Amino acid sequence: MRIKAVHTYLLSTAKLSGQTTYEETAGLVLPERAADTSGYRGRLDERHRCVYPRDRSTLLVCVESDSGLRGWGEAHAPVVPRVAQTVVTDLLAPIIVGQDARHIAPLWEQMFSSMRLRSHTQGFTAEAISGVDIALWDLLGHYRQEPVWMLLGGAFNTRLPAYSSGVPGATQEDRLETIEQALAQGFNALKCSCGRGSLQEQMDVVRPLSEAIGTRGRLLVDAHGAFDLADALTFARFLQDLGNVEWFEDPLVPEERDGYARLTEGTPGLRIAMGETECNRYGVRDRLLNRQCDVLLPDVCRAGGISETWRIAQLADAFGIGWASHVSISTPLHLAAGLHVGAATANFLVSEYPSHFAESPLGPALCRRAPTPQKGSIEVGDEPGLGVELDEARLAELTLAQQTISV
Ligand SMILES: [Mg+2]
Structure with a gap:
């Protein structure tokens, strides 16, 4: 099965508001700068705050075989998605076009090695590789007429737990209502954010959410790297005392490797979770060797796709850590790519399900068939590949830029 062509589709919700070229929509929401320094802003300053996009964008990759079979993948590309598209089109597609699509592991190594001397381990390169790799697995599934989880060695489970991520609401009342809705939908784990304001202010935000959930579910708390070690230790003790906190996510910036090890060691009663920025087995190995977390959170569209996420999961399992x-x-x-790896790994814990996902134009609305939560879990079925069927008309409505490299 030779690879005949690689197609990329840059999708953006900006297209829905009438914009037709990427240049019109390259707007970014920059972090607040230090102009307002009044009051307590946390121990870490604005240096670590990320840029966010004004619109929702992503990059889809389609690998087409010489017999016309198609496999679809996705490269996480919410910010400057043209970079990921260029990496796929100009760098990765020329490497894999013409090769046998079944040799996913060697193709992965060729893509990973292509920039070995020039930074290749994470960021745009890893995200672009993720998109191609996922498309290759989906393609192989269609070729073999089997789901990806079967190609990975079979399923430990095909119904996988999901948590509702984000507790949106303008007021605390709204947020409590959001919690009730999520619990009513059957989710028994919800993730909220913290990290803004003083420690006391953050405690005042998180405590009512935890109390509202009570014994009906678990709360996951994401700090987006907002703490230093001392505050993280204090906040972790507070979270542990709440009694229903499942994990404390990204308390420190990812560069604070020693801090993560000390925090994990210093909070035996609370799980420290991190890893969305860790994009290959080598980075994960180093974090596991001195136990920098209790739960790993790889992102299949950033961490080298299905191939590397599976390797990361196996590596974590050898250290007794779930993902x-x-x-x-x-x-x-x-969503589906992560779930298929989850189905095929013994140490899978749960999938994130963003609270905005169901209503997002990039969500189920883009598909004729998509994984859907029911009572807090998601079934990955027997359909070939990832089991996702895109709606070509909706895809066209959201595509701002399309490129093809072919034999
Ligand atoms: Mg997070």
Whole structure:
């Protein structure tokens, strides 16, 4: 099965508001700068704050075989998605076009090695590789007429738990209502954010959410790297005392490797979770060797796709650590790819399901068939590949830029 062509589709919700070229929509929401320094802003300053996009964007990759079979993948690309598209089109597609699509592992190594001397381990390169790799697995599934989880060695489970990520609401009342809705939908785990304001202010935000859930579920708390070690230790003790906190996510910036090890060691009663920024087995190995977390959160559309996420999961299992699939601004291809690896790994814990996902134009609306939560879990079925069927008309409505490299 030779690879005849690689197609890329840059999707953006900006297209829905009438914009037709990427240049019109390259707007970014920049972090607040230091102009307002009044009051307590946390121990870490604005240096570590990320840029966010104004619109929702992602990059889909389609690998087409010489017999016309197609496999779809996704590269996480919420910010400047043209970079990921260029990496796929100009770098990765020329490497794999013409080769046998079944040799996914060697193709992965060729893509990974292509920039070995020039930074290749994470970021745009890893995200672009993820998109191609996922498309290759989906293609192989269609070729073999088997689901990806079967190609990976079979399923430990095909119904996988999901948690509702994000507790949106303008007021605390709204947020409590959001919690009730999620619990009513059958989710028994919800993730909220913290990290803004003083420690006391953050405690005042998180405590009522925890109390509202009570014994009906578990709360996951994501700090987006907002703490230093001392505050993280204090906040972790507070979370542990709440009694229903499942994990404390990204308390420190990812560069604070020693801090993560000390925090994990210093909070035996609370799980420290991190790993969405860790994009290959080598980085994960180093974090596991001195136990920098209790739960790993690889993102299949950033961490080298299905191939590398599977390797990361196996590596984590050797250290007695479970993993949860990170999902954010993306399509059901992302959700499904993480779930298939989850189904095929013994140490899978849970998949993220963003609270905005169901209503997002990039969500189920983009598909004729997509994985859907029911009572807090998601079934991955027997359909070939990822089991996701895109709606070509909706795809066209959201595509701002399409490129093809072929033999
Ligand atoms: Mg997070």
